[in-house]
Amino acid sequence: MTLNKIKNPKVMLINPPFYRFITFSYAYNPMGNRYIAAMLRKHEYETYVYNFDFPETISPKEPDWLPYSENYGEQYKMEMDNLDNPIWKEIEATLGKVKPDILGVTSMTPQMNTGLMVARLMKKINPNCVVVFGGIHPTSVPYETAQYPDIDVVCAGEGELTMLDLVQTLEKGGDLRNVPGLAFFDKAGEYCKTESRTLIADLDSIPYPIRDFPTEAEREFMLHRGSILTSRGCPYSCTFCARKPIWGKSIRYRTAENVVDELDYMHHELGIKNIMFEDDTLALRFKRMQELFALMEQRNININYTIQTKVHVVKPELLELLKKTGCTNIAIGVESGSQYTLDRIKKKITLEQVRTAVRLCKEFDILCNSFFIVGYPWETKEMIQETFDFMKEIDSSVVHLYMLIPLPGTELHVEAQQENRIIAKDWFYYYFQNPNAMKRDHFSNEWLYDKYLEMKEYIHRSRRDKIKQRSRSMKFIYNKVKDNIDSPKRLWYMGKRFIKLQISDY
Structure with missing residues (x-):
């Protein structure tokens, strides 16, 4: 299929709002x-990035939970469907200002x-704009995604080379048929899925992600807590995880030198x-971790950092290395x-491995964030109580709890x-606070929701x-002041949070 030729195309990449509509x-x-x-800028294409889900105000407090109903979340969706909502007015204005091709x-x-x-708003502003959908969901269900009339093309899988192509x-x-990794309906209404694109073997060949932000609030927050990805993929097959369609089961690693070059830029140039x-599982290769942190020390990269990993690799020798190099949270x-x-x-883990991992984190004074799911x-009811009891038993520093959602692309x-x-007939309702996405065998969704709120x-x-x-503790206060000394706004915000914490329930 051939679309209209675009001279000097201007590209706009966006993350649509969601959490803003559920007041989170x-x-x-x-x-x-x-x-x-x-990747596009490297090849001299004018490219803009907007995160339309970035909150107007940043707060650690979750929204008030709605009363249970069979139509849970419907009022959120009604607000989302209202084009007079200020969020949509803001987005429409931005689309009109950038006017991407x-x-x-x-x-x-x-x-x-x-x-x-x-x-839809983009097509209203510029009917000739080529609209491309990508990410986890379109990759998991490309045929269904390509059927929507305002979508011209689906970019399935890893996006850098496919979007450039x-x-x-x-x-x-x-002709788009010659571009691997696409799905679309041609002008005759025939579905076309081109050959799959091979995953990028040399991750060092990918330029570092851009770090310019359209608003001062987003820039300040994102440059206070930066993100980096040193590998792609996960060798495990958790049945609830939707990442496999994007990155597969094998792990591809960037070299330690390439990672540290980016960290050097982030720390010394961006502050x-x-x-x-x-990374899903940063610590699977202990020797790579040693190499990475040795290079960081040589380059005088003194940072605080958080990692994600599997519990079976949390051992004293790893934690000793992490503690020495600035890890504050696992x-x-x-x-x-x-x-x-x-x-x-x-x-592929045991409860005893979890107990050991959390205990070791406490011994090394590293915060441990644990993530739980209920509603399989x-x-x-007894199994959910086991989860609740286990959560209390291990007593990790921070606990995150979600209800199971059977996401497309997963075995579940x-x-x-x-x-x-x-049960959910609309993709909007596939979010982790909704009890009514699916039916369970041994209890009602209302019972699940009440138990979830109790937990x-x-x-x-x-x-x-x-x-x-x-x-x-004086150590905590000192570290917070040190970390935020270059931002009076953040110091003021942290000070207000500290006072509020001492005199209120949150």
């Missing part, structure tokens, strides 16, 4: 768009509705002092307090479809008490 202040950095933008939209599953709304092809007026390593996926459930979701279709989604469990209340109370206690 969640500041996150969609790195995929920033990597694609870096090519609009790239990244989308997780619950963002599809808002992504389509952005596409697509933009170059559009600039030349070439970033706090880093989040976004995030681990626990998922359940039932060994039966862990085995069934192919987590086979779970009994396939099972849920085969067993006729899916969340315990988590918030426990977290509040721990933060309150930790915040009163």
Whole structure:
């Protein structure tokens, strides 16, 4: 299929709003768009990146939970569908200001509705704009995604080379059938899925993600806590995880030198002092970790950082290295307090390994974030209580709790479809606070929601008490002042949070 030839194409890459519509202040950095933008700019294409889900105000407090109903979240969706909402007015103004020739939209599953709304607004402003959807959801269901009338092309899988190839092809007026990694309906209405694009073997060949931000608030927040990705992929097969369609099961690594070059730029040029390593399993190769941190020491890169890893690699020798090099926080996926459930979701860990990992983090004075899920279709009330009891037993520094959502691209989604469990008929409702995405065997969704709120209340109370206690230490206060000394606005914000914490429930 050939579209109109675009001379000197201007590209705009956006992350559509979602959390803003459910009143959840969640500041996150969609790195995929920033990597694609870096690749396009390297080839001298004018490219802009906007995160339309960045909150107006950043708050650690979650929104008030809605009362349970079978139509849970419907009022959020009604507000999302209202084009008079100020969020849509702001987005429409930005689209009109940039006037891109090519609009790239990244989308997780619950963002599809808002992504389509952005596409509709874009076509209203410029009917000839080529709208491209990519990310986890479109990659998982390319045929369905390509059917929407305001979507011209789906970019399936890893995006850097596919988007570059697509933009170059559009600039030349070439045939999209020759671009690997695409899905679309041609002008005759026939579905076309081109050959899959091979994953990028040499990650060092990808330019660093761009780090310019359209607003001062976003810039200040994102440069206070930077993100870096040193590898892609995960060798495990957790049945609830939707990342495999993008990156596959093998792990590809950047060289330590390439990673440290980026860290050097982030720390010494941009002034970033706090880093989040976004790798799914950063610590699987201990020798690579040693090499990485030795190079960081040689380059005088003194940062605080957070990692994510599997519990079975959390051992004294790893924690000793992490503590010495500035690690303040380790995030681990626990998922359940039932060994039966862990085995069934192919987590490949044991409860005893979790106990050991959390205990060792405490011994080395490294915060441990644990992540749990409730609402698996086979779970009994007793299994969920086991999870609650286990959560209390390990007593990690911070606990995150979600309800299971059978996301497209996951083994659990396939099972849920085969067993006729899916309730949610709209992608908007596939978010982790919605109890009604699917049917369960042993309890009602209302019971699940009530139990979830009981567990969340315990988590918030426990977290509040721990933060309150930790915040009163001189070491904590000193580190917070040191980390924020270059930003009077952040110091003021931290000061207000400290006072509020001491005199209120949060």
